[in-house]
Amino acid sequence: MGNKQSKTVSGSPSPNMSTRKTEETKEEPNSENVDTNQESDNSENSLHDESENLVPFDPLKSEDGDRNESSRLIVAAIDFGTHGSGFAFCTRAGYKKDFQKELYSWNTEINNTLKAHTTLLMMPNGKDYKSFGNKAESDYLELTREEQKKHYLFRQFKMMLFNNQNLSETLTLKDITEKELPAVDVFAAAIRYFKESVENKINAGSSKVFNDDDIHWVITVPAIWDLRSKEFMRKAAEKAGLDATTVSLALEPEAASMYCRRVPVTISTRKDGAKQIASLQTGSKYLVVDLGGGTIDVTAHEVLGDGGLKELHQATGGYYGGTCVNDEIMSFFKRLFGAPVLMTLKNEHPGDYLQLMNDIEMKKCTFNCNVHQKTYNLNIPASLMDAYEKYSECPIREDLENTTFAKDVSIISDKMKISKELFETFFQRSLENIVRIIKEILDSAEMSDVNTLLVVGGYAESSLIKDTLTTSFSDKNVVIPTNPSLCVLKGAIIFGFEPKLIDSRVCRYTYGIAKLGIWQKGDPEGKKLPEMTRRGRYWCDGVFDKHIEVGQVVKVGEFQDPKEYFVEKGQEFALLDFYASSEKNPRFVDEPSCTHVGSFVLELSGNESRKNMLVRIGFGGTELEVEALEEDTGRVYKSCCHFLP
Template identity: 35%
Template structure:
């Protein structure tokens, strides 16, 4: 099911996040009446209670034989129970593993990921299990609501950060195949784009200048793992034009969690903390579930202290391994002297110290936003559209308002579901984004007649067509160039005389104008073998095109005489 065909009966979007995951869906007839009539499952509840979440943790538990067992809160709670009984060692528990795809420059099909106890499994297997669970959960819910749909009636949409590399996007597509989602059923949606699409429909954005023709605004998608920033302009036809390619970094909410965890390590020591985490998983998870709620109360003018629970298991473990008690360690701690104190089973933390947990990711975010705002095409941007789970923290909003007082800040209600719901709309309307900015230079390797004194001698190649210079980078699209949705750039392909088979090698480059595909910064993305068979004189009538402007890149070769078309996706994972 391609995005050019008639719309699907239903669209289901899966947001497989760093910290939390979820899904949402709508039917075509519902979408036609009201595009915002989207059902997002929001009833995820941990066994410890106290928290009803619109998403469930991205945590996976596999049985000792590597079969699926639990996902989300159920995975965390079950693993914690196993750990209490010392039975967890043979199980496989994975938590917050999505960032592997962002951090790994050598991502491949063979990439492995370690679980909580260091046991490794292929990363694609781990991601595949997670996507399969969410897919089945969505299918079951759709049936419960009375809809009988066949597999081919559903278009699936997976969200990914816009700053992700092509290999990471392909990895998610192949992981989805393990969930029996075929390529022609699947669309990849870029998270800030999905957020931008949804916000055009919400009541508190209707009529605002942000969505008037020719207006421009910055989308700041703050998730658990990454901050994803892009700039859009509204075209006359209502589609969105990307003015600045997606940028960002690992400045999401997990950085705050990491600072909070380091705070506890500073108090009890790494040895105690690691043993506590390994043997008291339930209490460990509860610490961060409570902190997830506390993060939503941290703001510039908050109370002087916040109060959090300290599990008795952590206190007792510390006391058993040290001559001083946990209370004494808090009272006398040099780094946090008079900034933390205990009362009963709770810990009181100075608000300035808590705000400090947010400082590193927010400082990096602000510095980056200031740089983007200086780009000529971006200057004059007067609106920030702030979305994502991390955007729900008041201190994030307060900090941005303080640093950019002349820019209007819009944060939709349920900012953490904005991307997910926008991805559903994108599934119904894939052409919502009219153009995108290319983040790299793309082209193919070709040969040209060799010119003495101009071409290096090591590139000389004798062929039936004459003496040629090989490995020349024929540029299709230059980095930072605006590309229309589905734009197809073609070039005639010169095949050896009488040849029926040709190999097309496609490359990217971080340089704007590379000369050869072997230059520094160039990388082969993939290749396609073109077999024109018995077509007479076909070697003079083949053109090769690259399709740009979508969320993924595709290759097409056309034999003009017969009209035969060869299509291929790139293999970014073949290292």
């Protein structure tokens, strides 16, 4: 900011939307130039009357009309998954005809899905990608050992963004052999791969050459991601060459819900008693259970009369997706072989380690609890058994007989046979937590009339998932659409053309701004500041000034009521520290439930006449927005949001 004055906004909020000052709540630190007893004669409706050229302080506007399709020529969707990723795109003309028929998607013919492994092979320079997906893995295996040491192979790296309190633009990411690169460069390279693939396919199939401005990009993210993770993904997209104005973030369960709203997913009964496949009808209330490779997202939606969707319960979930099962299998391997042996395999034989990971993934995906199969076989690399024997001076087959796994595990040649009973336990932690989260939501009073579970995501293809949910929720209608792993990707296309289909969301946290307030009886003594108000009361810092409350229904595209803050004379910038809390009414921003999620920087006029500022927060889409109004000039300032340190 150079020599420009930059201060944190302080003060206390007005009790309503007007600028009228109250007694104690409008006191400020000692100032000889301000009469704190002065009443303002400006009313809420007179804020815009000072100039014909002022920007109105109106609800958030968008180029997209309510429920109307966007004028975007092409929408390209990137479903960036933990285990599998894919892309799709659709022209506006094709979307109007039949978005499913006109949908172009990447078919790798792996596990009968249209997704590839989220695996990225980076060149030795650490900036450019060599390949992505299943090809990245095969390319890596074809490299010599010396070449592998120079290249970088990243697998399932999306989970790094989940609930990472240390997330920043400087954070590094470790590849399969523990070599590090800046995480934002890795994500940017992956997005750049999708960008170039989409552009090549679009221009190869059309006589018209499309410009960057013709394509609107939709990147899917879990609903339970925090603001830092969303901003990180935006930073990576910008670094990949995507213009920020052409990028939207779609919440994965919302995208899936949009898709299932359009296609037949339920069984209904006609008047004549015959059964028919139907889409979700107006008034339907249902849980969306998005079971991905890494996280699970659970929320509740209602279908509105105009085709929109209303969120009924804030999204909740955690790291209980498909890769959670992989982690349990790897924990079993560590108990059997030892962590040092597995580290040796990873560092000295990364190709063998990669093939072992892929074999574990394949056996997990094909495990069927309803099939009469006593054992499941895993291919064990000879390098793993050699490393074990070198480390323990005894073959693994002999030591296995003395472990608790002796009855359930045997090794014959290069095959490890695992009993069905033991293999099923690898799913236990994941399944228990999925059932627990769903029950917690269904047990809430507002969910009493929800009778349908709409289950999507790649993990939903597991037979254990279907059996567990139908057994645990026998009184509910469990619906798993065809190809559940593609629901999010196809729904992202709908979101790109019709972003206003989501009518409202339920806030996951209480959001507020740190402010200077009046110390109250019962507050910690250590919160008192030396300065006193003109009425002899103490000031205290770090008061949580609530703007949005957890569980509050927030209309998409609308701002909350503004609150008033002090502005110093000549102040040109204001820094608002932004906090989130799991509690409804936190008192201070340093309470255990509170997290500093970022800051808003507001550029002010620097006017020498000291007036106050109105600040309001809104949900324009899947992210927060902030606006401020200077009372003396009537000017409206949109913020620059910073959630990454």
